[in-house]
Amino acid sequence: MNILDKIVIDKRKEVELRKSIIPLFQLEQSVLFERKTNSLAQNLINSKSGIIAEHKRRSPSKSVINQSLNVQDVARGYEKAGVCGMSVLTDGKYFGGSLDDLIVARASSNLPLLRKEFIIDDYQIIEAKAYGTDVILLIAAILTREEIKQFSELAKSLNLDVLLEVHNQEELHKSIMPSLDMLGVNNRNLKTFEVNLETSKKLSKLIPNDFVKVSESGISTVNAIKELQPYGYKGFLIGENFMKTELPGDSAANFIKNLES
Numbered sequence: 001m002n003i004l005d006k007i008v009i010d011k012r013k014e015v016e017l018r019k020s021i022i023p024l025f026q027l028e029q030s031v032l033f034e035r036k037t038n039s040l041a042q043n044l045i046n047s048k049s050g051i052i053a054e055h056k057r058r059s060p061s062k063s064v065i066n067q068s069l070n071v072q073d074v075a076r077g078y079e080k081a082g083v084c085g086m087s088v089l090t091d092g093k094y095f096g097g098s099l100d101d102l103i104v105a106r107a108s109s110n111l112p113l114l115r116k117e118f119i120i121d122d123y124q125i126i127e128a129k130a131y132g133t134d135v136i137l138l139i140a141a142i143l144t145r146e147e148i149k150q151f152s153e154l155a156k157s158l159n160l161d162v163l164l165e166v167h168n169q170e171e172l173h174k175s176i177m178p179s180l181d182m183l184g185v186n187n188r189n190l191k192t193f194e195v196n197l198e199t200s201k202k203l204s205k206l207i208p209n210d211f212v213k214v215s216e217s218g219i220s221t222v223n224a225i226k227e228l229q230p231y232g233y234k235g236f237l238i239g240e241n242f243m244k245t246e247l248p249g250d251s252a253a254n255f256i257k258n259l260e261s
């Protein structure tokens with residue numbers, strides 16, 4: 001069994017337990033449920049650099065990235081650096097994240113926040129909204145076309161942006177629909193962890209222009225971004241490259257300064 005299958009099996013159990021602890025109607029009473037969301041897609045369109053910076057403590061491929069940072073400092077640093085949005089890993093078991101990380105990021109910044117999670121149930125989208133999210137991630141590799149439709153339409157009804165992630169042509173063809181805002185190409189194969197920026201280049205021409213194109217994972221240089229921009233990419237999701245440093249905000253600020261100069 002590959003790691004993605006394992007993650008999804010664990011996630012289904014986790015979500016069933018969550019539902020039994022906090023029922024949907026209670027989530028809908030969250031103060032944040034009424035909050036006006038900010039659009040990451042709009043920020044990317046209006047930006048020269050298009051950086052989406054991630055909070056990631058560890059991952060199944062890298063184990064430890066950074067365990068000593070606090071989310072408040074990271075969120076404030078990213079905002080000060082001028083990123084377009086922040087991605088917050090909320091999976092606990094494999095990535096060391098939590099919904100509390102999302103709350104702290106929300107309380108510390110006005111950035112559009114992406115809930116980085118393995119979404120397999122409507123419940124997680126309501127939960128995302130209740131915890132202050134602006135954008136949800138849907139991963140084509142673990143969803144059917146019908147699920148992508150159902151989840152993205154629910155998200156749109158809550159004024160959330162939708163980033164749909166693909167890794168190959170089949171996933172892309174399966175997923176194209178009007179309820180998506182951004183199409184993300186993951187340069188990392190989530191089943192094998194291999195990273196190759198060519199994946200973004202290859203798939204770019206198959207993505208219709210009405211979606212904002214985002215390239216995800218394995219980006220560690222300004223040159224990589226300059227190489228991807230001619231393929232139509234407006235967004236670049238960067239985690240480890242910032243998180244492995246002592247001050248991710250400063251790293252992001254330097255990166256953006258170099259990119260825009």
Ligand SMILES: O=P(O)(O)OC[C@@H](O)[C@@H](O)c1c[nH]c2ccccc12
Pocket residue numbers: 054056116117139165186216217218219237238239240241
């Ligand atoms: O740390 P990196 O290589 O810059 O990657 C960030 C982000 O793209 C990656 O964390 C990611 C992309 N898609 C995901 C889906 C689930 C968990 C994590 C991810």
